[in-house]
Amino acid sequence: MILHNLGDKSERVTLRQAVLGGQPEKPGLYMPLTIPVLPEKFYRKLPRMTLCESGFELTKAMMGDDIGDSDIAEIIARSLNFPVPLVQLEEDIHVLELFHGPTLAFKDIGARFMAALFEYLLRNETRETTVITATSGDTGSAVANAFRDLEGVRVIILFPSGRVSSIQELMLTTAGGNVTALEVDGDFDACQRLVKQAFADRELSLQLNLTSANSINFGRLFPQVFYYFYGMSQLGFTGKRVAVSVPSGNFGNLTAGVMAKRMGLGISTFVASTNANDTFARYLQSGKYEPHESIQTLTNAMDVSDPSNFRRLLYLFDDDFSKLSAHVRCYSLNDSQTLAAMDEICGKFSYTADPHTAVAYLGLKKYQETVSASGIFLATAHPVKFMNVTGNEVLNRIPVPSFIQDLKLREKKSVRLASSYEDLKSFLLSRS
Numbered sequence: 001m002i003l004h005n006l007g008d009k010s011e012r013v014t015l016r017q018a019v020l021g022g023q024p025e026k027p028g029l030y031m032p033l034t035i036p037v038l039p040e041k042f043y044r045k046l047p048r049m050t051l052c053e054s055g056f057e058l059t060k061a062m063m064g065d066d067i068g069d070s071d072i073a074e075i076i077a078r079s080l081n082f083p084v085p086l087v088q089l090e091e092d093i094h095v096l097e098l099f100h101g102p103t104l105a106f107k108d109i110g111a112r113f114m115a116a117l118f119e120y121l122l123r124n125e126t127r128e129t130t131v132i133t134a135t136s137g138d139t140g141s142a143v144a145n146a147f148r149d150l151e152g153v154r155v156i157i158l159f160p161s162g163r164v165s166s167i168q169e170l171m172l173t174t175a176g177g178n179v180t181a182l183e184v185d186g187d188f189d190a191c192q193r194l195v196k197q198a199f200a201d202r203e204l205s206l207q208l209n210l211t212s213a214n215s216i217n218f219g220r221l222f223p224q225v226f227y228y229f230y231g232m233s234q235l236g237f238t239g240k241r242v243a244v245s246v247p248s249g250n251f252g253n254l255t256a257g258v259m260a261k262r263m264g265l266g267i268s269t270f271v272a273s274t275n276a277n278d279t280f281a282r283y284l285q286s287g288k289y290e291p292h293e294s295i296q297t298l299t300n301a302m303d304v305s306d307p308s309n310f311r312r313l314l315y316l317f318d319d320d321f322s323k324l325s326a327h328v329r330c331y332s333l334n335d336s337q338t339l340a341a342m343d344e345i346c347g348k349f350s351y352t353a354d355p356h357t358a359v360a361y362l363g364l365k366k367y368q369e370t371v372s373a374s375g376i377f378l379a380t381a382h383p384v385k386f387m388n389v390t391g392n393e394v395l396n397r398i399p400v401p402s403f404i405q406d407l408k409l410r411e412k413k414s415v416r417l418a419s420s421y422e423d424l425k426s427f428l429l430s431r432s
């Protein structure tokens with residue numbers, strides 16, 4: 001496959017360059033030059049396929065020129081080794097649970113696929129690769145878990161001290177081995193600035209073979225199409241309109257959904273459910289993309305005011321605002337609405353939702369007030385992962401998975417770092 005940089009479409013790269021390089025040199029994002037549409041034969045079989053079977057076919061359609069069948073099968077088996085059930089709450093409301101992976105958030109799917117792809121692409125590489133990533137919590141947990149024990153890869157994760165949930169902190173700091181957690185005196189933006197500076201430092205980034213594992217990486221974005229197909233196939237193809245509501249921050253999840261639609265999947269409408277960071281909602285109203293400062297909310301994995309996948313989303317609608325606004329709705333919901341939605345889901349359906357998932361539920365409800373459609377909302381995190389919001393009493397309703405209990409027995413290790421690039425640089429060089 002060939003990918004091009006949306007910032008400068010004359011810049012073209014291979015899958016290997018896009019995944020291992022992560023970010024283009026010139027500002028922009030990589031996207032495939034062509035997006036394959038799956039044949040009718042595939043759609044006829046889809047209702048009977050497992051998650052791994054359809055994931056295999058989809059990967060083959062996208063990356064089959066670069067990776068052989070048995071390697072694709074291995075990558076898929078390693079990344080999709082947990083269930084992704086669709087749970088019906090009432091006639092037209094379903095929740096697709098994406099949180100049954102090892103770090104209890106949907107980011108496991110992207111991170112695990114990317115790690116398996118890295119291993120495949122680095123097979124004949126003798127130099128060590130350094131993966132560096134900033135996290136507000138979930139990305140770092142998923143990356144630490146997925147890249148642990150990967151040979152020839154050193155993983156550095158920067159997280160804001162005191163600003164991640166206690167389970168997230170355990171996940172970040174107990175991976176050990178080739179994974180180092182850097183606990184930064186500063187907020188998430190400070191972590192991200194440090195990572196950007198490291199990439200801008202060409203000498204350092206060449207010397208360490210630096211690459212990133214953020215949602216900008218196409219290797220993490222693509223596998224998120226799998227669960228849209230699997231969710232739709234569990235729903236059954238009834239001919240009714242279907243809306244999918246996605247709790248959105250950086251819009252990687254939603255972009256993957258639209259990519260699934262471009263591959264031929266019959267989702268009628270996407271609902272971008274966001275918190276008070278309302279750049280996209282304002283964009284759909286005015287046609288103007290004007291990010292503000294980002295606001296802190298209860299759904300901190302979505303505290304993004306300038307979503308990095310916006311450019312990709314627009315591209316998938318041929319850079320045409322009217323096409324995009326015909327297929328994507330957006331609702332911006334505040335913290336008190338989020339808490340009320342958590343209570344409503346619990347009261348009405350005896351179902352416990354994490355706050356991000358509750359935002360998606362409410363977005364779907366708002367959409368269904370205007371259009372009759374069958375609906376799926378995505379559950380992006382397990383409720384115990386955000387007990388700071390859900391309250392400890394969720395433990396009476398939902399047990400903590402046993403592998404999370406085991407984390408508490410592992411040794412906690414992190415390196416404190418001032419929010420200074422010089423300190424980060426000397427840390428990176430001291431160990432290389």
Ligand SMILES: *Cc1c(COP(=O)(O)O)cnc(C)c1O
Nearest residue numbers: 138248249250251252253301380
């Ligand atoms: C990352 C994350 C999101 C936002 O996903 P994007 O792809 O960045 O839009 C939503 N919910 C949870 C729990 C997350 O970790």
